[in-house]
Each structure stands twice: as C-alpha cells, then as structure tokens.
Amino acid sequence: MTMMSAGIAVLGLLLSSPAVVIGAMLISPLMSPILGLGFSLALFDFSETRRSLIALVGGAVVAVAFTALIVLASPLKAPTAEILARTRPNLFDLLVALFAALAGTFAIIRGRGETIVGVAIATALMPPLAVVGYGLATWNMPVLGGSFALFVTNLMTIALSATVLARFYGFGHYLSSQQTWAQSIVLLLVFVGMSVPLGFSLTRIASETVTASKVRSYLSERFGPLSRVTQLDIDFDRDPIAVRGVVIAPRSKANDHANLEKGLIALLRRPLKLQVDQVLMSPGTGAIDAQRVELQQASASTAAENAEVAVVARLVAVGAGISPDDVTIDRDHHRVTATAAPLPGATGATYRALEQRMNAAADSWQVAIVPPLSAFPEIRFSRSADTLDEAARGAVLLSAWEAKRWNIVALAVPGLPDGDPPAKPNLIQRRALAVANLLRTQGIKVVAAPVAARLVLAPVREGAEP
Template sequence: MRFLQIAVPVGKRDGVESVLSEADVDYFLTDETSGRDYAALVFVPTEPEDVEALLDDLRAIGVQRKGYVTVSKLETVLSDRFERQRHDGPTAEETIEETNGRIAREELRARAAEIAPITANYVVFTVLSTIIATAGLLMNSAAVVVGSMVIAPLIGPAIAASVGSILDEDDLFRTSVKAQFAGLLVAVASAAAFGGLVRATFLPHADIRLIGQVAERINPGALALVVALGAGVAGAMSLTSTTSVALVGVAIAVALIPPAATVGLGIAYGDVTAAVSAAILVLINVLSINVASLATLWIQGYRPKHWLAERTARRAVVRRAALLLAAVLVLSSSLALTTVNISENAEFERTVGDITSETDAQVLSVEFSYQTELFLRHPSTVTVRTVGGSPNTAEALRERIERRTQQDVTVVVIREDGDVSTARALRSSPTDAFDRRNSPTNADSGVAGAYPGVGVA
C-alpha cells in the first residue's frame, strides 16, 4: 500500500477535495496553521495501482506548482471502514487491469534514480561478487558461482537505463549507461587481478578451458540468450511492482558476473580465446537485458507525463530498441554456431556410446575430453573403462569411431580385471586372530589384487 501526503496550496483546497472524492478514495484533511502558503494537509492511504491516476489529476489542477505531494510505503492500516471501502469500491481486479498492476510513474522514476548512480557500495559489492564468482569458476563449483550473485548490484543501472528512455529522462539514461559499463569494467579488472594472483601462487599452469564452469561461458549455446532476456523482463517487472528487486537481481547478475569473471580469467592466464568468447557473451547479455527491460516497461504502459515528451520518448525508444536488437542479432550469430556445435558433440557422444556397447568387453564408463576454440569445442580424447577385452580394443574402437563419425580422436581403454581384494585389520580381538591364522584366504602379503591394463590408440 501507499500513503500520499499532500500540502495543498492556498486556493486549491476545493480542487483537491473534488479530485479525491471523484477517485472514491478515503482521506482525511486538516487545516495548515503554520501561516505559510498552504491551506491544508491531506493524507490518503491507497493502493499502489491508484497512485499514478491520483498524481495525474492533482498535477492537472496545479498542486505541484506551489504545494507538493509525497508518496511513501504504508505497511498496514487498522481500520474496518478502510477495509470495507477497499472491498466495496472498484474491485482490485478492475484496478489492476487498468494499470497492469504497476506502481506510479513518479515512484518508478524515484526508484530508478536511487539505484542508478555509481556509488562506493556499488563498486565494492561488484568487486566482492566478482572475486567470489571467479573463485567459484576456478573451483568448478556452480553453488559458489550462484551464491556470489546474491550481493551483485548490477540490476540497478541495467533497468534504470530503460526507465530513463521510457520516461524521457536523459540524465537518468546517461547515468545508468555509464554505471553499467563502469560496473562491467570493474568486474573484469577484479577478476583479472584475482586470477593473476591465483596464477602466481596456487595454479600457475592451470588450463582454464578444461574447467567446466569456465567452458560454459566460453562456449555458450542459444539458451544463454533466453537467460538474459528473461532476466531483463524480470528485472523490469520487479522495479514496477512490490517484488524484491534484490532477489530478481540475482538473475541479472547470473547473466553478467560469471562471463565478466571469465573474461578476467582469460586475461590473467593469457588465453585470448577465453577472453574474447566470454566478452562477446557479456555484450550479448547486457544488450539483451536492456532491450527486454525496455520492451517490458513500454508494454506495461509507462509514458512521460506530457504528450510532447511522449512523442520524443517514443522516437528515442524505437531508435534505441532497434539498435539494441540489431546488435543482439549480430552478436548472437556466435551463439548459433555454438548451439550447432553443441548438438554435433551430443550426437558424437551418442554414436560413441553405441560403438562402445558393441564391443566384447563390459563397458563401465565412457568419458570425453574436448579441445576448446573460439565458439567451438572439438572432441580430442575418448576414455573407456572396461572389464575384459583384448589388448587391441583401443585401436579397433578408434578406427570404428573415425569411420562412423569422421572424427579422428585419441582413444584410451582402461581394462579392469574385475578381481576383488581384501585386507583385514591388523588390530583385532584374539578370536579374530585365531580365525585369521586358520583362514585359507589369508595371504602373507596381506593384500591381493592386480593392476588394470591400459590401452591407448
């Protein structure tokens, strides 16, 4: 709920009362006795969906010229009369249908302006979130990567830029765009610095392309675009409703922070392919978030308060949306290549699985290793664990895989003999010692077993 406080200027009292009566809202009014240019103070508890219409009507009679209206959140109202009025007046469904269940234009502008600027907290939380995400990438831990998103503040500028475009607020738009790119630069620099520290101390020779979480950002599929678009829509709707912006901000951070951290890791380890691939994903995601939030706000019906500004805003929105969409389509061609490559690799793994199942050995597992390039991953090694099989199984499999898939890969066959060995505890009861001395399975060495055979082709 919202609470309007109106300082009514002299000469506007009757007009304000008329507006509130026609809106059929409950209010209470008191005379203003400070001797200034105000006739009365009015307090109005109302629903968020009703605020914009009330503000427009109050603006139409000129209250804002010499008076003012403040809007604040109202936690609860203890009043049977107010509750009856809420249920007996226009239904909530009718109100929400007219306003799309959104907050007022002025409230949206205020919320966007609050989260748009670059502040010390914005920089600090971006650095912390990126460092945690970078550590999660190196640990190959999805839980750590997702957990780092909780403190990422990138939702503010990403959505505020669209608010500035929709409401014809050029200052808000420019501030938000600068904050977006500043935040991404801070994230990349933080990841590069942290990655360089890790390389110099703990992991000097790590191949980051072999880390699953990193490889996902180097070779993303088309579904990455869906994540970014969904995050943009959710972010815009959270800002225009009572949904927690911080909670939805995790979705936007997921689309931006891990790819930016991957760019930093690529820089730290001198991997140009990783840095370029992840940088393209960052650009795709940030542009997609902006175009999705822009479209969402426009569809929700937000417009500037003056008709002339609305015409200007419409032209700006169309122009910016067209540029964003064109850039997303051009950059997304890389995602199309990656998606085709992912499909081909899945087919390769399925075919190899069929081939290995046709051998005379019992197959325990089949593992695949890939060589990562710009937008593409190519299979390099197939490792097969079997029980039994002949020494030339690896060569036979390699030839059959090449014939069926047109892929020349290294095949490693690890043969397990299937024997079970047992080693008894040395510390035991006297009864166990007697049993051990008389047991026919006891061996002098204490352990029985064999090493597996390994074949490579």
C-alpha cells in the same frame, strides 16, 4: 559492493564452488544500472542513459581489475569447470537473460522486488566479468573473449528486454510514431544479430554432445554389455578430432585398435584419431578388483602423459637453446611455446625452420618458437617490377610469421596509400599494395608509413639493383 561481489565470484571460480559463485550473484549491484539503461532507452532519456552506462562501465572495469589482481596473487591459476562453463555463450544463455530481464522489469514495475534476488542468480552478471579478469591475468585470450561475450550478451539482452517491457507498460507513451518504429526496428535487429552467432554456438555444442554420445555408445557396443567406458575425452579443436578413452572389458572382448578407429570414422563420417586403453579383465574378477585396475590404469595414463610432456619440453628446450623450465606447456590444446635464445648468425628464417622441424618431431604437439626481436627481412623488387617474386614473397611471409610470434597485430608498409588506393598508383604504391595484400592473407593488419621511414617493414626500394 562491486569489488566484494567480484572477489567472491573469482574465488568461487578458482575453487570451482558453485555455492560461492551463487553468493557473488546475490550481492552483485550490476542489475540496477542495466535495468536503468533499459528504462532510459524506452523513454529516450539520454541523460539517464549516460548515467547508467557510466555506472556499468565503471563497475565492469573495477570488477575486472580487482579479479585480475586476485588471480595474479593466487597460487591457483588452472582453469576450472566453473570458469570454462562461462567461455562459450550460446542461444540458451540469451534466453535465460531474456526471461530474467522480463521478470526483473515486471518486479520493478509492479513493486515485487523480492524476485530480484532470483533474477540476479539467473542472469549471473558478475561471474562472467570475474572470468574476464581471470583471462586477463593469465593472458588466456579464448577464455577472456568467451566470457566477455557472455557478459555482453546478458547485458544487452537484459537492457533491451527491459526496454520492451517498459514500453508495454506505457513508459515512453509520448514518443512519436517515428521514434517508436525506429526503436522497434533497432531492438529487433539487435536481438536477431545476437541470436544468429549464439545459435551457431549452440548448434556446435549440441553437435559435440551428440558426437560424444555416439562414441560412448559405439565403444560400449563393441566391447559388450559387461564393459564400461570409464574415461572419454574428445578434443574437437584439433584437426582431425582426437578421441581418447579407457574401457574396462572382459578379456574375451578385446578389439583391434585399427578396426575400432575405422568403425568410428564410418559412424561419425569424419576423420579422427582414436586412442583407447583397453583394461581386460579375467572371468570372475570382482567389482573391487575392477576399480583397482581402473585406478592403476588412470595412474599409468597420467604418468604416460607426464612423461610425454617432459620429452616434448626437453626436445623444444634443446632446439631453442633454453632450459626445459622456460618452456610453456598447454596440455589441453597440446601446444608448446618457447622463446628461443639468440643463436650466433641465426635469422628469422632459421627460427622458423627450427619451429617446423620441432613440429615434425613433436608429433601431436603444436610447437611455437618465438624468435629474438630483430629487424624484419628486407623485401626487394627487381627493376620496374611491382609483383612479388619467390624471394620477395618469402620475405613477406617470414615477416608475417615473426609478427605473429611477437604478438604484433599490425605492420607499417612504407609507400602504402593512406585510405583508398589511387586510380593510377605509382610504382612504389603498387609494390606496397602487393606487400599489404599478402600480409592481409596472413591475418596481419597493415597501415601506411612514409616511404623514407624505416619502420616495421623495410622500405620498398627503388633502384637498379635487384
């Protein structure tokens, strides 16, 4: 049942069909072990807790693996609206799961099982897991992380809400007062801990919605009541935010682009980049003509975007020494990734400089060049020095850049103390700590390695030569 539910869910998500997704919710068997977990927590029945957790983990792993296989075999891999809707959990998702869990627990206790179907639809446990499988198959970490957070939110909320209602109806009445207080405090802390980040997420979503509404109203006001804002896309992930829209308006209401952007910046009180395509109509133009012009404008806009993508792909391909077909384009985030071909005499610094030049030439696109695998640069210290000079600092930063491009999350630093630093570290340890501290500022995890080993980073050398 888990595999069939997961299969229906992922196909509904890929087709962006809410009806199919609802069908997956109806047959999802994950509700029972989650509620079982809640009752076992109320009773302090740890054997039942273990059984419920095994069922949940097993079902989740099977669902994720099965959906990932379906996505890998599917010709449709583009993220749909149904997929994206399950990647940003917020406080409302927690409240939906809370009310659904209370209803489900009440139905079980009072013998009104017919409402479980409605609860299963409301909590939507299987679709988030299907999105996790989609994110794993496409290696889209933001989608995977967001959908997994939504599943965990629903799981924790349902289980703990079931615990609360079970205690309210007298389950676990034999518990001591200390157990009851400990249980209540843990439940409160978990709910508060989940509510805070979800509340921030909801606030951000609300802010983005208000911003989009302000932008649409501003454009409608500037172009007059006879105008129409047909397309409006706002990319909040870029800095500054990018606003792109298409406005159909009378020819007499044409606006200067610079003035529009200044006015919008003053209204929102934040920097932004505005791109508005103005479709200006002559007096007496009918609705059919306006729609035809709108379609032509949309087609032209798509063609222009495709042309821009092609230019960027060729630019990056030439610089990286590869075919344009080997360049990965992320249109939604304006990100280009390319694995560079080995260039004679090129070092990591060469590829990093190439990436910087590409970013300068690609304007609004973010270019990431993945260099060929090679040894990390050596980090040299002057005699008796334990601080990083300019050359050593550059070598460490280059190592961090290469590690990120190779998706390496941790680097081994020879000589780094294992655990807390000693009260009086020796010269080798002080040098290793200097390297590790700079790597941490770049988001790289560091681990200790023997001084004699040549692992990820070159060993910190003692010696007379600088």
